[in-house]
Amino acid sequence: MSELETYIQSYFGIEQKEMATIAALFKPEDLKKGDYYLKTGKLCNKLSFIKSGLLRIYVKDENKEVTQWISTAGYFVTDLSSLVFQNPARWTIQALSDVELYTISRNDYNRIGKLIPDWHQLEKLFIAKCFTMLEDRIFSHLSMSAEERYAFFFEHNKELFNQVPLQYIASMLGMTPETFSRIRKKTIR
């Protein structure tokens, strides 16, 4: 479980001993390509660190699917609103490849705060960071064209482009697959 420990340690700057306490609450969980981690409307009662693989977070809107995000190894995945407030999950989360996770249940997750003094503070910082990233993303929709959003995303996520169906990236950038394809052609490859 060293990736998880390394990650949490580097991100949260937690002591070795406390780190072990937290890490012990995460259990390995494997998904096959196509398996669902979560479906819209269910309760999301877990949080997972992605050891390997890719997951797509999306929602069916009328008869279209809208991809909200693609989560990759080294990051966490959950439906925050459902995990924290026990609302019905907004997102469906599906494995785009075989996936290895370290998963913690909501119960165990909520216990961390009692085990580790500073936990809620760290948690707050983590969510604040996520909030800031969403602000940037909204800004990209207010100020950039499809082509600019493509260029920016490509610059920062080259690896993703040969690992997942491009239509999903198109959707999460807010454009159709056709527009995505045309922009892609214009860009040096």
Add this chain to the structure above:
Amino acid sequence: MSELETYIQSYFGIEQKEMATIAALFKPEDLKKGDYYLKTGKLCNKLSFIKSGLLRIYVKDENKEVTQWISTAGYFVTDLSSLVFQNPARWTIQALSDVELYTISRNDYNRIGKLIPDWHQLEKLFIAKCFTMLEDRIFSHLSMSAEERYAFFFEHNKELFNQVPLQYIASMLGMTPETFSRIRKKTIR
């Protein structure tokens, strides 16, 4: 200062005694129409509850201004990234009208955690809620046309439409004033 107490109490469910402790850290602050609460690049070392008035959160992008949000009475305003991580402020925040605030400094804000046991937990919940609202907003850009975003926003924020220059609402919905005006004409008024 009762609005503030009422708000915090209803939102965070804090005890009367603790409530008084927190509220005492907020100081009244008044802004005239046009005054700046914060400028891009500065440090934001405060958080404010809006007692009355309206503030526009925006950023100059090249030679255009992009309005990120308009904050109204009964809500908080700050630059979260700057407040929490002491990054240079991303946003400029300007009073759209005369404004009455209750403002807490970063120092005092950070002390709350030591005064009130559950504070970081509550804070986390609050930010998580904000995060969820941004997710919705991103979703609106992935799945809705300008006209749909207009209709949705109008439905939920009718009051705002006769209080602020419409060009700012247009910008925060991601369209030009002209498009906004044309959509507006089509809609029943």
Add this chain to the structure above:
DNA sequence: GCGTCGGCTTGACAAATATCAAGAAATCAG
């Protein structure tokens, strides 16, 4: 009351993006 100014609207037109349909390319199962 009058001019000025900011903000809104309108029209003509251009550019960006979506839609629909077809076919090519890649991927997958057997």
Add this chain to the structure above:
DNA sequence: CTGATTTCTTGATATTTGTCAAGCCGACGC
């Protein structure tokens, strides 16, 4: 390897949205 299926590309066209320019309207200072 081969056929089936999914994904990507391309073209033709429609729709949405943006740009530019002009005019209008209401608020405000004087």
